[in-house]
Amino acid sequence: MSSVLELTRELVSIASHEDETAAGDFIEAWLRRETDSDVIRDAVGNVIARTGTGGETLALVGHHDVVEPAPTQLAAGADENTGEATYVLEERDGRLYGRGTADMKGAVAAAMLAFRDAEVDAPSSGPADDTESAGEFAFASFVGEEVGGVGARHAIDEGFAPEYAVVGEGSTGYSSPGVTDVAVAHKGRRGSTITASGERAHASEVGAGTNAIYRATDAVAVVRNLEIPALEVAGERLEGSLTVTEIEGGTAMNVVPDHCELTIDERTVPGERAALERVESIEGVAWTVDQDLPPMRCGDEAFAEAVLEAADAAQSGSPELVTKPHATDAGWLARAGTDCVICGAAEPGEAHTADESVSIEALERCRETYRRVAEGWL
Known part of the structure; x- marks a missing residue:
């Protein structure tokens, strides 16, 4: 059973500022190996997995592209097995440092694990079970978020239309330091x-x-x-x-x-x-x-409150419903009709910096929050 720290390390080490292919390969292979879901890799490189049938869809959404690393964040030499560039990773004082740790491969790793565990834990229903299906549960990691939502827009154009989504962009430290909040709107x-x-x-x-x-x-x-x-x-x-x-x-x-x-x-x-x-x-x-x-605002208060309840149960602090100043892929999904909230490990000021880092505790908290949201959905 991979820990969220181990999976984040693996994913973050893969360079994806110029070409997301290798990171997408890793995510796709992991989902095919670790889950029984229907996994697709679309024409632009998005990785989307689905499980369950009927009813409405809830998706855990992230992106695996990153901005260009600072010179200190790029490892000297290529990976000896793949020949690809890799990023420098350092763990200290309860945090993982490296390009993409906060924005947002850490949250992608947490979502991958929550998706797998929810699929495993979901109650099965045989032909004799006449209860209504709980609905579909999905995971999506997009390309091109940092350059205008290229992946999200392509996925939407190709029919990716979940009724609800938890987008794993940063929401930690908004109401108070160290607390992972739930953002219900952004600019x-x-x-x-x-x-x-x-x-x-x-x-x-x-x-x-x-x-x-x-x-x-x-x-x-x-x-x-x-x-x-x-x-x-x-x-x-x-x-x-x-x-x-x-x-x-x-x-x-x-x-x-x-x-x-x-x-x-x-x-x-x-x-x-x-x-x-x-x-x-x-x-x-x-x-x-x-x-x-586009900006985003969640139009379903009950959904927002359900995610807030899951976040509250996953941490000792008291999360709140907040707003976020940065545009994310949630805006494209909201424009297409998805009710979105944002819940992720990154804190204000961490993304795109030369010493970008993420709290390991916040990663664990996000994994548990996503798991609880999925459990309630399924």
Whole structure:
């Protein structure tokens, strides 16, 4: 019986910042060996396993891609058996250090074990059993979460549509240090570009041209005066934000510029969006959306409370329903109609850092939480 620490070690050691194939191979092989579920590997590399039939579906969801490691996180030389790059792993003071420990291979390992154990422990029903099936239980680990939800979007397009999902992104330390909470909403991110066009002229004859930078600054004034949506969720105020992050324009000191671009970072909340389209009321100004990662809000209070109850039973602390500032694959699932909550071992500030780590106790807690959720479902 693998421990969550052992499985996390194995999974984290596999490099997956440029190519998730080897990590997906490991997950797929493990599920085929350790479970009797129906396991598929789709065209983009997602690994999805299902057990049970009929009724609604509950899924444990994660991703096995990671961001590029810091030089100190990448092991010198390749694995002697596979020839693949590997990551440095270090265990100290009750934590496991390495790229992907927090975001989010530790939670994927916990979900794999909970999925296996729930399948083993689930009561069997023979032909003579006329009770209604409890439903389907699924596990999914996606690729491409760090680059816009590539895997989640593909899976959804191919029919992956669980009614409920527990997404194992970080929710530890939100209500109080060391407590693994249950997030019922998170922000999204919309990145966009404002393009201002004008007419070039020599700067000695300002009136002969139209200054694109002036039009762009008029657009900035509009952006700064837009109302930013916010809402109350789980007793917290979830606020969006909107800011200009880059500007580029002009060709020379003595030329009236005919082109200027602004980039906008917008954090969105479920419901309304900031009315950025209003900048197009300015002559010569256009607005385009470059990326739109959707926000998430769980619409089923009973499901959220059931997961909270499982999390409470799995730890000595007192977890709460909270909100999360970061976009995750839960947003894509929620957009497709899945009621999602987020429950995972990572703490704020751990993901994507040069000394990324995860609490081993939190990993055990997540495994137990997922097991309890599955047990209640099956």
